[in-house]
Amino acid sequence: MGIDAALLELETLLGDRLSRAKAVRDQHAQSETHLHAGPPDAVAFPRTPIEVSDIASICARHGVPMVGWGAGTSLEGHALALHGGVTIDFSHMDQVLEIRPEDMIVRVQPGITREALNTALRDTGLFFPVDPGANASIGGMAATRASGTTAVRYGTMRDNVLALEVVLADGRVIRTGTAAPKSAAGYDLTALFVGSEGTLGLITELTLRLHGQPEAVSAAVCAFPDMGAAVNCVIETIQHGIPMARIEFLDAASVAACNAFAQMAMPLQPHLLIEFHGTEAGVAEQAERFGEIAAEHGSAGFQWAARTEDRARLWKMRHAAYRACLASRPGCQGWVTDVCVPISRLAEAVEETQADLAQSPVPGPILGHVGDGNFHAILLVDPENPAELAEAKRLSGRMADRALRLGGTVTGEHGIGFGKLGYMQAEHGEGWAVMAGIKRALDPMGLMNPGKLVRPS
Template sequence: MSIETALDALSTFLGQRLSRSKPDLEQHGGSETHFPMTPPDAVAYPRSTEEVAEIVKICAAHDCPVIGYGAGTSLEGQTLAVRGGVAVDFRDMAAVLHLGAEDMDVTVQPGITREALNEELRATGLMFPVDPGANASIGGMASTRASGTTAVRYGTMRDNVLGLEVVLADGRVIQTGTRARKSSAGYDLTGLFVGAEGTLGLITALTLRLHGQPEAVTAAVCAFDDMAAAVQAVQATIQMGVPMARIEFLDAASVAAVNAYSKTDLPLCPHLLVEFHGSEAGVKEQAEVFGEVVTDMGGKGFEWAAKPEDRSALWTMRHHAYWAILQSRPDCTALVTDICVPISRLAEAVEDTRADIAASPITGPILGHVGDGNFHAILLFDPGNEEEAKAAKDLSHRLVERALALGGTATGEHGIGLGKKAYMQAEHGDAWDVMGDIKRALDPKNLMNPGKLLRDG
């Protein structure tokens, strides 16, 4: 049994849709963050569930690892072929299979991106709200249990996936869930595969919960003299039950990077970016309450963006913040953290993190989806500088330990992949071994995205 034998069989089956070209391998072996280039042995481009099942059967027969690949936007090395094998790229499986407008659901193939899906939905008055920032594929978003800027109102992928079609490690195709809004029938297999990062099977179709496009939308940006006041404003707004659609935080370093990248002129201090969805009257009332909270917490420079083009500019600026921060130190790479803590401990976590970064030899702008207690420190370091690389890893380690001590998690949305495996024991204890038991039951040869997530993966 060998990978080369598997590739010969796959080449016969797929023809030119099995690529071994250097550009393809490098594209599928790179990472958005600090992980080194780790290319697969080949890239397969299936066009149907049946083809995915056959690819998996061939790979299983020859002990060849299989790695699912969507848009390549994951941040913890989830798509890297650390043990070689075949990357299964879903670019040619990007169709809408069924739109149930009356039931507010849609079934799609995994390669469709969130932006392409919402473009398809535009005329229906419906939308898929999960927004991780990057134009990620829906299959990848489900595999990492992604969330993002709108999770505070609409939830994460866990809340918005109703059912799945999955190809298992032996080539079997199973269906999980139904289009019904609830069920008491057996184990929640949908929940098992959402967040499994491709270690249990390849998702080939997803049925998603849709939401109505809001009648009215308004957004705003406001500044604060210090981080503590901004975070306390978030906490107070949440506790008052104000139904925000988004509430984002940028510290002064993030604002400086965004200004340089997006040609904006925000004051160099912490900022909150908020958005409200609902009826005209509801949005107006929510905005007024939030304005009162901001004033009480010392907020200033409160500016509303009611026009679609102004809102678009505001959120484009936020979505480009990661790239803006990277560009602020062009020769550096980033270690991206994404802890999540209970909202009551958010101010403490952010302040302690800020102080820790300030005492280190590297920079680490802080931003995040603070409406659900989730924030990021983008730790910038020169990969050729051992002192800086160590400082970034040490900061990340302390940040995760802080989150766990506060009742939080090592990762609020990016997943485990390679980067967060070291914290699974501390966060899950014996439950991590149970995950390994499930993996061995479904993938006894350890061929599905090996090396990720699990103790002996």
């Protein structure tokens, strides 16, 4: 029993697709943000669900922890091996298995990235809409219930995953959901695993809902005098039933960083970035109506981007905002945190956060998905300065407490991992204990991604 015996069996199973090399192990000990942990004992690279099942069976027999790995883009330490064991890297399981255009669904392996999937779908007239910004793996996006810039129209991973194949902690393989648009047959196990952060099982196949590529797309950027005006514009737009595909917010600090990084010339004010999808006539009407509402709320510098290259530049700038913020303070590290509140409380939440930041030595540009009440603060800290790290932790904690006070959640899309484990009791109360009970039922030895999401046993 133990890690050495397990690794011997895994080497027999996988050959050189089980790596104990320090460089490979260290690569799988990296995080996108401030969170760190030691490397796993080994990294496995399976190619089939049967191999994943065999890996789980071997690890279960020897009591070895298992941690799933997609693209490594998570922000709360989800894929770090806190207790050693085997990291299971799905990069070799990255195929499109079946496209069914008539049903508007696709079956994929978990290691395929969202960009690769949409490239494969390009000639079908369909696309997969969930866009978290990073080129994340689809399996990782499901495990963390990712969302992103298009969630206001197309929903999150919760809304776009129809079925899963999952390997449980003891090696059993189950299928959840079907290709049917809906079901009333029993517990919704698909929803249980979407967002479970690898603590209940390893996803080896996904059936996804697809959407039609829009006939026309138009985007715009406009400045507002303050956050309240921008949010009130969005609320009124939603109340009028105007179907926005994306609606993003950047505060003045984020705008300054993007200007410098992407050679833009936006005024140093809060900005909205908007995109509409539909027919040529529909998009034109939506754009005109939004422009009228924005003007009523004091918008300025309103610029439409109908050409593909102009839209691409606009959204490239938005997706590069994290790197732009890092570049605004050379040598810093990003302590990235997110919260989500009812949209009616969003301006209040952002303004209170900005007031905290104004009194802090740690800069923190704010941006977010204003259409669904979700925003991010990128706290820029000197990783060698303990005082700044402590201040970032304090600011992040105040954001989380504020979100709960306003009826929201401590994370709208980044997830819990182990970075936000300390807030689960406050948000869920006894519900957190129920999650621990589900974990014990499916993973009694606590081998699946231990130390994340659920109450430590």
